[in-house]
Structure formats: C-alpha cells, structure tokens
Amino acid sequence: MSLPIAPKPAIRRFHQARWDEPVIFELSTPGERGVLVTPIEPGVRDAVGDVVADLPEGLARRTPPALPEMGQMRVLKHYLRLSQENLGADLNVDVGQGTCTMKYAPKVNERIITTPKLAAMHPLQDPADAQGALEIIWRTERMMAEISGMDEVSLHTQGGSAAIWANIAMIRAFHEANGEGEQRREVVTTIFSHPSNAAAAKAAGYDVITLHPDADGYPDLAALKRVLSSRTAAIMVTNPEDTGIYNPAIREWVDAAHGVGALASYDQANANGILGITRARDAGFDVCHFNVHKTFGTPHGSGGPGTGANAVSAALAPFLPGPRVVREGDRYSVREAGPLSIGAIGPFHGVVPNIVRAYAWIMALGADGLRAVAETAVLNNNYLMKRILEIPGASAPYATGRRRIEQVRYSWQELFEQTGVGSEEIGVRASDFGMHYWTSHHPYVVPQPFTLEPTESYSKAELDEYADVLAEIAREARETPEVVRTAPHNQTVHHTHHDDLDDPDRWAITWRAYRRKYPDAVGA
C-alpha cells in the first residue's frame, strides 16, 4: 500500500494501554531504595542517643512493615504505567459520568498553584504572611455568593456530599437554636435528587421521606405538600434533577417548606446549566451548595479531593463552619467560629488548591463566560439528546418532547427487551472505544438507565463521536450481542469476576489479606 492514507472508519479503533503490571509488592527486591531520608546529624545523635531503644516498653516496632523495596525509577515506572491504564477527562470524551461529568480543568490553573507560595504554606502561619491565600478565599466566597445569590459562603468542605452534610448540620443547628430540634425529625427529598441528601440527613439523625415524580417526571408538588408538616426539618432537593428536568414549581416547593417552618436546601452540585440564569436565592432557598469540582472546573483527582461551596442566607450565616476569613480594610484575617457555628467541619480552610483553581477558573470567564458555560452546556445536552434519541432502542423517559437542562437520564429498556443486552453491559463495551459510561444511582427508577452530561467542554465533533459509539454498540447488541456481552476486548484487562467481592471469606481488600487468605497464590 502506498500514500494516500485511506479514510478512517467512522469509529475510532481504540486500545487502552496494557502493561500487565503485577501488584507492587511483587516488584520488591531486598535492599533497593526509592528515596533516602535526611541523616540524623551527629550533634543530634550525640545529644539524644538511641531514641528507638529508649522508647517505652513495647513501643518499638519489632518487625518492619512489609513495604516493597524498590529503586526510584521502578516505582515511577510502575505508577506511570498504571496511569496510562486510566482514563481521565483530559484523555476521553468524558460526557458519560453524568451526573458527575467532568469538564475541562484548565492546565494554567495547575501551573498557577504549583508554587511554594501556595504548596508550602502552613495554615497557622501569621496571617500577614498569608494575605494572598486569604484574599483568594475571601474573593472566591464573594463570587460564589453572587453566583448563588446567597449572603455568606463557606468553602470548607472537601466534596459535594460533605457539603450536603454541612447543609444538614447547619439546618439541624438552626432548628436547635430555635428550640425546634426535638420536634423537626424529618427531611424530605426526591428520588431523582442525589442520594447523599438522603444519606447525610439520615446520618444527622433524621427520618428521610423520598418523593417520586409525577407521571411526567416532574417533581410532584402535591406529594410534597402531603408529607410536609411541623415535623419537617428541611427539604433537600437537586434541581435540575438527575433526569435533567428543571422543577418549574421550585419556588412553590420552597414556599411550601417555609410554610411549615422547614428550611429549603438546594443541592446544586452541578450548576453548569444555570450559571447566570437563575439562582438559589431567586427560588427562596435558605442554603445550597455547589460542587466546585463539577461546576467550577477543578479536577476530580480520581475521586477527590473536591471542594464544596456552602452558600446560605443571612439567617443561616451564624451556623456556617469556622474558621472564617474576614476582611478589614484591605487586610485579611482569620476569625474563629462563633457560638452558633457548627464548628470545624474539617481541618482549617478546606482544599485550598481547589479554591485557587476555582478562583482562577471564574476569573478566566467572568459573568459573560459563566453564562456562555451555561448556555453551551444546555445546547450540548439538547444536541446530544437529539443524537441519542435517534438510536433505535434508546429513549429519554419523562417530560417527552420537552427540553432538558444539563443532563439526561436515558433508558435502553427497549433495546434490552429486544436483545437482552443491558445498560451495564453496554457500559463495559463503551470502554473498548475509550469512553466512560455510567448508568445511574440506585435504585434504577429508570429501567436500563444511562446518564449523559456533556457540560460545556466538549466540541460537537466529540459529542458526535460519543453518540456514534453508542449507536455502534446498539447495532452490535442486535447483530453481534456476544461481542458486547464478552467485552471488554480492547482494554487493559478483560471481563472481571466480581463474585469474590461480596464474600467476606474470599474478598481481599489488601495484599496482606490476600496473602493470608490465599497462602498458595503465586507472589503471595
């Protein structure tokens, strides 16, 4: 064959890197060192003697920990190989993780934070030495306040679910401060709100009431009114819900809650579709949070650290976690939590590198840019929905014929009925094309669900590629279902057997447990 190069086929011929690396313990060689520790100075040694021998009885470790012994390059190589065996948003068309799709985390923000001026700051340093950090925290809080419409903001939490916990913790403290702590024992949420709302409320001691949508998939106001009472502490809802449907009666929901003396808490973890369009305050909410790692472009770090921005009305402000950054003139300082505060929700000021990234992200976009984010996210979502609904066997239950905001919960029910190939199998097969794919939280209210959320970050060509891949898999499900069922084929590893993972006698959560449970295993 000679030039020119033939056209590429419609679908990318992907294969993920496969290094077949063993578990790191199998790479150990006695005596190798990965990094050396600074030596104890002779002067110190002379002064203190053998500190290990001098430890109180029983405190000196007898057998060294069985960590691997490896040269530095081998450790590096092992982890670089593993990294190639991982998709990040930077590598794939990462629209298949809705409700948690990753947008672009700009590289310039990585460069900005990579400086001792941030990484080598101790949180208890003289505030005079931390004016840059404090000012950025303060400014970011103020910008989040404007974006949410709320009065005060805390950036302390390290994830969306932690922020939801902070929401319910503040609500609990509020009712207690009002003497209604004992009385208000219920929290109302909806089945298409993120499960952490239900779970955090339960962890905070509340009984959880979960509402299902009306026939059209809209949150059911009448159902809400039926369950609200003087026992209600709060409603905790996501909007748009996981279906991508915006609750047009959200103001009425909030009013109804307020009507019984309950508070209204808004999980707007993912506010991509509504930035600059509508705000928590506009619907009357008392408290809300953003996932900074979803809405404000900080990277997701393989599952954290994230950052939650808790925004509250003035009435709730005294309950925010501490310490707080305060501005006096053009100086910034730190104030301990006040008497009503729920106290520390974590160490110090939250995930500071993320706060700086988020600050930079907002400052790269401004008001117009944020609005462009929202408009493009919904445009992308509705475009992708059109492409998906063209695939025979795919549907978008509820709110038929209506637009969605930033994501859609789809269903392969029809395809499943026709072929027996289900959504989870399709998801595994999608990895063969270099794509992530996620079904839904449990329970699967939408049958054979999948949830796509394009955000603003992916180009039309990429959305088309994603849709093409799903169309191809749907075709395979009809024509060559075995290919789907036995997937993956082009992946780092092959079909994995998960039956050991639920059996306490057989699971292996660490290498040492594995070696103990399977003494005859090779390498063990």
Place this chain on the structure above:
Amino acid sequence: MSLPIAPKPAIRRFHQARWDEPVIFELSTPGERGVLVTPIEPGVRDAVGDVVADLPEGLARRTPPALPEMGQMRVLKHYLRLSQENLGADLNVDVGQGTCTMKYAPKVNERIITTPKLAAMHPLQDPADAQGALEIIWRTERMMAEISGMDEVSLHTQGGSAAIWANIAMIRAFHEANGEGEQRREVVTTIFSHPSNAAAAKAAGYDVITLHPDADGYPDLAALKRVLSSRTAAIMVTNPEDTGIYNPAIREWVDAAHGVGALASYDQANANGILGITRARDAGFDVCHFNVHKTFGTPHGSGGPGTGANAVSAALAPFLPGPRVVREGDRYSVREAGPLSIGAIGPFHGVVPNIVRAYAWIMALGADGLRAVAETAVLNNNYLMKRILEIPGASAPYATGRRRIEQVRYSWQELFEQTGVGSEEIGVRASDFGMHYWTSHHPYVVPQPFTLEPTESYSKAELDEYADVLAEIAREARETPEVVRTAPHNQTVHHTHHDDLDDPDRWAITWRAYRRKYPDAVGA
C-alpha cells in the same frame, strides 16, 4: 474463575495505547480558539492606529496560515493521547538504545528547574541578578573538569554531535593558530567510533580516514600508525567503542597522534562505564566531550535538547567557545570570547535547564555515587551479556571471552542464517513487548547487529525481562516466524510501508505537501 489470581506468564502481555488519532489538521473547527492573546490596550491602539494596514506594501499577509482551529482541551487531549503512544525511558526498560541508552533522569531535577527563578531568566540580565545560574554553570564546569581530568570545560553545545563539532572546530582553530591549518587536512577515526566524528570532521573540511579493528575487534594501533602523518590534524575516537570494547592501547594511540603533531579528541559521549575509573586526561587526550544527556542523567526530550560538555587541556583552552562564566571572589560574571576562541557555538550559555539538572544529578551522587554508577553499569552490561549469549542464535562478535565495558554490539547472524528473520524484524517485534531495540549505526560491520546498553538504572529483574523478551522472539523466529515478520501486533499502528519515504514525488513531509500531492485524499 475466582481468587486466587493465577501466576503471570513469563512474558508481559503488553499493548501500547492506540488512539487512532488523525493528523491534527483534521481536528479543526472554524472559530474555535485554543488560547487567547492579550488585547491591545485602547491607549496603544489610539496612538498607533492600524499597524497591519500601515505595513509597507506586500508585507501584510493576505491569507491566514492554515493552522487548525481547536479548543484548548482538544489540543491537550490530542497531544496527551499521542504521548501515550510513545515510550520514554520512564516507561520502558530502555536498554535497547545502545549506544545511546537512556538512564534515569530523576524527577526531583524536573521539580528543581521548574521555577521562574530559572525559566524566566533572560541571558542578558544583569549578572548580579543571575548569580545562581552563573554559579551552577561554573560549578558544573569545574566538576566536569575533575571528572574528565581536563583543565577547562564549556557546556555550550546542545548535543553530543554538536560537541564533536566543537571539538573539531577547536582543533582546526588550534592548528591554524599554529600556522598548520593548511597542512593538516586529515582526521582519523575508527569504524566503531560514533559516525558524528567522521561527519563533523568532514563538515569542518577534513578528509576522513576510518580504521577498522583488528581481528579481535580491538582498535588497530598498527593501522593507526600507518595512516598518521604530518597531514593528520587529529584522531577522533570513541572509547569504549560501540562494541563495548575498551582500547587498552589508548595511551599509545594518543602518543602516536601527538608524535606526528596531531591532536587527540575523545568522544566519551557515554562515559557511564568509566566514571571515576579512568579519565581522558589520564590517556593524554587534548580534548574530549561528554553527552550530558547520556552520562549525567538529563532527559533526552524525544531527541534533544541535549547538552555537550567539551573539556580541554590548558593548551586548547583559549579556543573554547564564548562567552565564558568567570568567578571573581565569590561573584560570577560573564566574559566574552577571547581572540583565539572559535566564538559563539550557539546562543548564550547552552541548554541551561540541562546544566542545572546535571549539576543536581552529580550532587545527588558525589564521587562514590559516580563510581557506583560506573561499576553498576558494567556489572549490568556483563550480566545482560551473559543472559543474551544464552539465547541460541545470538552472539557477541570480537574479543571472545573478554568482558565488555558499558555496552555490547551483538549479532543475530546465526539466527538469521537459520530462520531468515533479521535483526530489524526482531526490533519491530520487540515493540510488541513494550521494548525499544536498536540495531547499529551504518554500515553494519557486525552482521544482523543489535546494541544493548543497560546503564546503571535498570534492576536485575528488568534486565532479565529484556533478555526474556529477546529469547522469546528468537523462539518465535524459529517456531512462528510469521509472527515476527508481520509485527507489530500490539502496537499503536501496524506494519508501516516506508517505500514512499524515499521518493520525492510521493513523500509528504508536511500536511500541506500531502494535500497538494494527494488532492483526492480524505481529509486533504
């Protein structure tokens, strides 16, 4: 199947990442932007008007360059995908690039240089503002002087071949300064010295005489003496040669050259095996160079920038390139090249980030560490040689039964005679196992050659893995030669047709040339 996990097979089941990315121009979408340029201030625009319209006739570009238009994340994604389709020393057991094998380039050195304190330095800044950079250059020169035994060092060149050019340029200047420029028109080298010695000498205007080794593969002193004369400008030799054989008569070679008034230039690009053992000065050389990117742990950057360290005797010092860093008391300053200097060999002080990396590398090891580098490199090499020679069909021509220094040029001649599978095919197949493999410089004096150089960086287990892979391919050559011949199978791309590359009518060195030559090609 359930736990435990079965033993891994002897050979890693590798597959390189395959993203099937098009050429970047095919990813263009009109209107997308990758990065924005800072705007012209209104005040500037008011003052200067339309600068483009005001350009002299014909100077304003009429049609914009047909660069792709892409969002930032898509550019990033494209290049990250390409990066996964590349092996670096950090990823593979990179012992198959002898004579140019890559050792470990420590990550801490990347962290050290990644600071505006180095990256944002302009070379013409006030030397008072550049004391750190100047001191590191000065110290590195001094350390290289000690390591080579020579008197003065320049770190200006950006590669080993550039350093060889600097060597011959200095030699030429030296003879000219002595009035012998016209007379000395010949340079002598050996066939197992790096080809850049011959090529640079030719480029400098010399006739090149290339000597072959004696029957045992040792450099042939008698042959040298036969060609030396008053026309000889220099001998330019590598030692140990590409075969890994150290010339035991190297002192006699140098003396013989000196005997006819010629200079002796030592290509010790790769001094891995002899650091702290023996030095250029000890054998009487006038000039030598190190490849800092081979011997001193700087990364190879996909083919540069490297750094050459040219080290010379006092007699040659006046000919070193300029400018020079000089120390006065504890201050460092810059002195322009003197009258005998060959002048600038490149801009300013050379590849400064590499100089800092090399400084850090030496300072991490010290004299004992450098000696450990050498001893371990030769131990690794002789160990690997043992493993390779156990493979039926492999041999190490010359110096039979003797040890080698840091590398060996092997031969598959026997295997080739038995199977018809040659070294280049084996090299392609090696990539299926995640390994680089290099044959030899041309001409192939050793038939069906391959050259391995383990350096000090790879563990015994890794050397074993490399040997196991070659043994496996040798087995395949006998048992399933088609597998080798049609390789690669587990690679980013498949067997590639290189016939267009030598035909001016068909080659395509840029995308625009491709589109012009193949107007019907898709994407073109």
Place this chain on the structure above:
Amino acid sequence: MTDPHVHPYIPNTAPEVRAEMLAAVGAASVDEFYADVPDGLRLGRALDLPEPFAAEQDLERHVSGLLARNVPTTERLSFLGQGTYQHAVPAVVDEVIGRSEFLTAYAGEPYEDHGRFQALFQYQSLMGELLSMDVVNVPTYDGFQATGTALAMAGRMTGRRRVLVASDVLPAKLSKVRDYVRVHLDLEPVVPVDGTADVAAVTERLGDDVAAVWVETPSRTGAIEHRLQALADAAHAAGAVLVVGTDPVGYGVLTPPAEQGADIVCGDIQSLGLHQWYGGAHAGFIAVHDDPRFVMEMPSRLFGLATTDVPGEVGFGDVAYDRTSFAHREEGKEWVGTAAALWGIAAGVHLALMGPQGMRDLGEVLLARTAYAQRALAAIPGIRLTDGAAHLREFAIDVAGAGLTANGIVDALRAEGIEPGVPAGEHELVVCVTEMTSQRDIDRLAAAITGLVAASAAESADTLDTVAIPEEHRA
C-alpha cells in the same frame, strides 16, 4: 452570551458550530432550553463579577500576583504543626498525581480506570502493612471525618452511646467529631496523666453502655500512648471498641496500634507525601481487621482484588458495594461521594518509595529531632516540658516560668522570620519538628527563645527596679 464570546474552554461557542447545533435541535435560541425556568426566577441581569482575564497570560499574572503576597514556610523557619505538617514530598509523588490520567479522572469502571483501582488498592495495601491491618478504606475527607466515622461505626456495632475520650485531642478535631456523632454518641473526656491516657480512670468509667474508647496517639501535643494494650484489654472486657486516632508517619519505628489491641485505627495521611497546601491536603484513613462486622459498617469504598477471564490478569472491583449510599441511599452506611482519592494515590507512591527502611529512618529522625528539640528548649531557664511522655514530632512547652506568654513568643519570633509553634493556652506553646527541621534550625529557635527569656528577665529586673523599690530608697 448576547455577543458571540468564543472561549478556549468552551469550544461550541464558535458561532458557526453553535448555529449548526441550534439548527440540528430545531431551536431558535438557547433560551428555548430554559422553558421550564419560570420568568420570576430568572436573574435577568449579568452576574456582578469582576472583569475576567480572557488571555491566559493576564490571568496568570493576576492570580500569581495575589499568591506572591504569601510568604511560605520555605522562606520562614517554621515549627508549626497541629494537624498540618511540613514533610519532604518526593518529586515522584508529585509526578504521579500530576499525571492527567489520575488528576482528571473521576469514576470510571475497573476497566478503563484499571490504573486508579490498582493504585488505590495498593494504597490500601501499603497502609495495611504500615498499620498491620487487613482492611483500609479508599480515603475519606480527612482525619477528622475518619475519626467521626470510626466512632459512629463503633456506635452502630455496639448499639451503645458513650465514648470515652482518653487522650488530648486537637480542638478542631474534637469539634468536628462531636458535631458529627452527637445524635448517636456522647463524648466523655477522661483527663490524661502526664501526657497519656489514665488507664485506671478509663477502666473505671467503662461499662456496658460504652461504645468505644478513643485514644489519640500521638496526642494533641505529640505524646505517644504507651499503654494501648491495657486500654484495649479494658475496652474489650466491657464489650467496647478501641478506636485509635493516629498519624501513620511514625510506624516505621513504632509498634502499630493493631498489634496492641486496636479495633479501628484512623487518622490523616497528610504526613505521607502531601504538601502543606495551607492546610488543604488532608485525607482520612480508616483501618480495621478483616472482620465483616467492622467492614460492613464502613461507608467508604473498598477496592478488592478480582480475577478476570485471562489467567494472571489482576482485576479489581468494589468490595461489599451494598454497604454504600450509592447502592442504598439512606439505608447505606453514612454516605460516600467524592473524597480524597488522589491524596491516597500520593500516599501509596510515597510509601512505595520509602520502603521499610525509609519509614524506619524517617521515624528515627523524627524521634531524634523531637528529643533534641525538647532538650534544647527545656534547657532554657524557666521553660519546661508539659509532660514526660515520649513524643513524636510535637511537644508542648510551658513558658510561664520564663515570664513569657505563648503569644508573646510567637509575636516576637515572627519578627525574626520564625514561627516558633502554635499557642495552646496562655503559657503553652506546641512546637513541631520534622525531618525538614535541621539541628541548626532547632538551635536557632532555642537561641531566639533564650534571647527572649533573657530580655524578659532583664526587663522584669528593670520592672523590679522601678516598681518594687520606692524612689527614695534607691541609690
């Protein structure tokens, strides 16, 4: 977006594409997509935000300019600890967690995210070796959360409410833990003696309503608990769970709590390869024995080994996923979500680099420098150590005898570029040393405080002069 606003982060702001997409979905404008958002809820104006910096170079100059106002510990001499520690971070750690593939990944499956699963399984396993425990979670947010959850687990397992807090705990940690568990558990402090737990008092307070004994080692002031086994025995005798909050940094030399009867070991991994980040790099571990009663109470994800269709391939998956709120909403254990996986990967790389010898050397240098600093400061007239326990990394000094206050020392030494420690009372200063603190650094601190003490002595002598001796009696 009234005006076309093409932004590098938002490819489909390119006008042609935008128009094409609108046409494809049959929408006249983006506004149609917001049909469900009532007019009354629309903001109806632009957000009031600062002017942005669209050009990367301008953005960088702005934010870096703000950060340039920070003066980090690399430019100060810092003895600050109390939750965040200045340890050496090997460059390889940063390299690995800076890889796009790890940094920007989220929640893929064990196929396309095999690397993440393996890296986190290895983190669990490496921590398991360090702690001598068979089960370690994918990290939760921080050591505060880990401790709150560990106690909540004990509460659920025992169905009891009382928790005996046997050690001195960081106030912020106590605040978080208390608020976290207060619906389910009551925390009762049992005042320590000479820095460590009062075993007798704890034993006395134990009863069949005690869910857990909570020990912190090192304690708030760095004291190492040396009677864990006795505490464990007492707790177990009462049917209570021994929860040990700890910093894993010392277990290259120290006996891990699991070998002295701990049931749940928890804490923070910031010391294992994470920079200080102004307190912004914490992650919590919870370790238990391989006992399903404990494991099934853990809310975090747990990655486990699995086989695949291909012999010898190492596969992974979620262990006992049904525990989680992902699977069962409020019926799961607490909740799970985005936590601190990247820091877990970092800690794993760090432990792999350190190896047994590195962790041993580190532990030893920490013990030695701590002891050295204790001696150096206690040698200053009027300054004494607050307890006689063995200490790791932190210890408290009482400066009352020198006529100084903790805040006074801090204020005075900050002027010299030294952060001498964290005040924990009028006269108590908690001083922290790590492997980054050299002998010279400690000597400098001691000299600076000695100078203060001398100055204060001189001053009080003066004061004595002027105050105690009436004018008429003076020479």
Place this chain on the structure above:
Amino acid sequence: MTDPHVHPYIPNTAPEVRAEMLAAVGAASVDEFYADVPDGLRLGRALDLPEPFAAEQDLERHVSGLLARNVPTTERLSFLGQGTYQHAVPAVVDEVIGRSEFLTAYAGEPYEDHGRFQALFQYQSLMGELLSMDVVNVPTYDGFQATGTALAMAGRMTGRRRVLVASDVLPAKLSKVRDYVRVHLDLEPVVPVDGTADVAAVTERLGDDVAAVWVETPSRTGAIEHRLQALADAAHAAGAVLVVGTDPVGYGVLTPPAEQGADIVCGDIQSLGLHQWYGGAHAGFIAVHDDPRFVMEMPSRLFGLATTDVPGEVGFGDVAYDRTSFAHREEGKEWVGTAAALWGIAAGVHLALMGPQGMRDLGEVLLARTAYAQRALAAIPGIRLTDGAAHLREFAIDVAGAGLTANGIVDALRAEGIEPGVPAGEHELVVCVTEMTSQRDIDRLAAAITGLVAASAAESADTLDTVAIPEEHRA
C-alpha cells in the same frame, strides 16, 4: 563503591542483588570488567567532588537555594531580546512537553514511538503553514546552526563560495555562522540602508560565484525586510539561493518569505512557546520547498507520512534517510544527532493552540506595542530611532543626543529594577517589547529614561556652570 552504597537511582547497588549478579557472570569483583583498562590509566583515587546530598530533600534545598539567588524577569521589568524573547507560554505546552513519555524518550521506532513521530510531523506541518513552505526539518540546535546549515546547503547546491549578507545580523550568530561555513563559504556584508537591505548594492555584487544572498528579517534591530521579492529576483537571476533568516513569531500578520521568493527560510523557534531559560531553549528550523535538490541537502531528520497494513492508520517514517550521517557517516550531509526535538513538539503545540487567529492577534499586538514603544521613546528629547523601517518586537534608539550612553542607561535603570534593553554600541540601545510588555510597562520605561535625560541635562547644565565659568566670575 568500596562500601556498599545503595542509591535510589541505582537499583543494583543493593548488596544481595549485586552479589547474585557477580556470581551469575562468574566474576569475583567488578574490577574484572576493567581488565582492558591499563593500570597506568586508572585514576586510583576518588574523584575530588563536593560532598553529595543523598537525600532528595537536602539536594533540593541546596540547588533551589542557589537558584533563589536569581532574580528573574518576572521580578524585573525587562526589555531584553537579542536572540531570546519573553513570550507567553501556554500551560498546555508545558504540560505536553513535561509528559514523561515525551520528556524521557529518545530514538524509538515509528511503532513504539508513534506519538513522537506524529508530534514532530505535526510540528513540521504547522510550521509549514506558518511559513507557506512544504518541507520543514525536525529542529536542529538553534537558529544559528539552522542558518549555518542553510548557507552550507546553498554552497553545496551551487558549488559557489560567496555569500552576500544583506542584513544586520546578531554578532554571536554571525560568529557561529562564519566559523561554521568558512571552509566552504566567504561571507560578505552588504551594508543595509535605513535598517533594511540595500537592494541595489546587493544586485550589483551578485555574480555567478555567489552561492547565496542571506537576509535577516527581522534584522538584528527588529527591522522587517520589505523588498524580499526584489532580492529574490536578483539572486535567482544570478543563480544564487535566497536564504532568509527569520523569527516565525510574526507570520500571523506578515507575508511569509516563501511567498516573496525565498528558497530557504531558517531561524529559531524559541518565540513559539518556549520559556527564556536563561537563553537555554533554542531550536532551529530549516524550511524549503518540496524540491529534492534542496531536500536532499538537508542534514536533519525529516518525518514523513506513510501508510500501514491497516487502512486509515496514519504511519510515519524517516524521509530520505540516506541523506544523513546516520546512514553514511561522512558521506551524509553534515551530521545529525540529538538536536532539539522537544522544543519542536512544544512549538507545534503552541501553534495548534494559537491557531490562525491567535497568531494574527499576536503579530498585531507585537507590531502595535513596538510602534507604541518607538513613539514613546522617540518622543524623549535627544533620543531618536536609528532607522525608519517597520519593526517587529525590537528597535534601536540612539541616545547620543540626550547626552547619555547606552551602558549608562542600563546601569541607571537596573537600579530601578528595569532592564531597558541591550547596548549595541556606545549610544545604541536595542529595546524589545512583546505581548508580555504592557502599555504601562512601556510608559514606565519612557518615564524612567525621560527622568535620566532630564537629570543628565540638568547635570550638564551644572557641569557647564562649574566648568565653563571660572571660580572668580561666579556670584
């Protein structure tokens, strides 16, 4: 290595492995491997090097401590150019070239190093678009080398010796090029007029012994050559090659030399996405038309497109490898070796990010700021521009009329944290502005120089006072 010395960079220093390997090869000690190194050549002592820092934290502190003595352009106001330029480097560029896979790769085959081949083919192609040329090399060391080689190519192609140097060239570049080609070529300067080439004089000197006309645009002082086509026509009429040395940064707005008759275009790509690195980040490009007479004279590697066994797969390989010294030692063209590939990858990423609009915007902002700076400085009494040509990024001022010297200005302004430019003669100062230099920056420079001029005027008035007026005549 008399003592066991286990180093993290050298795994097989681990004593057990070392012993095992020695045993495997049947050697009693490492010394056996050096049998061929005569005793007389053995160093026989340890190298005399400074004490190393084996612990990474100590190494980092040491080297970073040295670097901390640098005061970079981010902390100064810099108008320095003359070969190295302060341009914005998008973070994505650094991310890509920082990837281990690219950073540590060397010379793999088009299979396992497919990514490198594609990235460099794309670099060639992107440069080709910018320059309107069909062939671009994998970068050589720097613009100096590229120019030397370009002229050498012209010499080989024409078999002639004379080269007319029609522009003002940086002295260091001239030094390198002259030494590089002097065996084969003689460089003859033809003095420019008002900043650009004297076309008439060049034409007059042309003859059938002229191998090449060498034009630099922008010139040493940033002047843009505006009669390239006339020079090309004249050169071609004489059978000579037109070699244009240039900085590609302006070709978003400027007509590329290839469209005005250039045969070989060459220069440096430091301006395309590389940091300044104290002058340590240069790479040279050589571009020609797709004419084998030219292509076959190029010494560098050239990557070309190729098909594979699989339709639609994009393959790569070396074009005309037989040209190279790798293939034919001294019979190849000059030589090839490790050059500057990584910087080429960087420049490719940079051009892809910039796109046509970015390069246009950049060119425009450079022209505008240059013009603004010219006006601002020329408006200062006694200061004038040295020529009337259009300038890109750099221009020279003559400060004689203000009674100042170039060095005097530099010394005075450095004290204020300003690097005002590079002296190029007693009274000539070459000033450089880029997109990193804001209007405010330029105004600050102008104000500072205005201040100097005023001071000097005042001083010379003073001097006039003190010198011209004899003591006895003064009031």
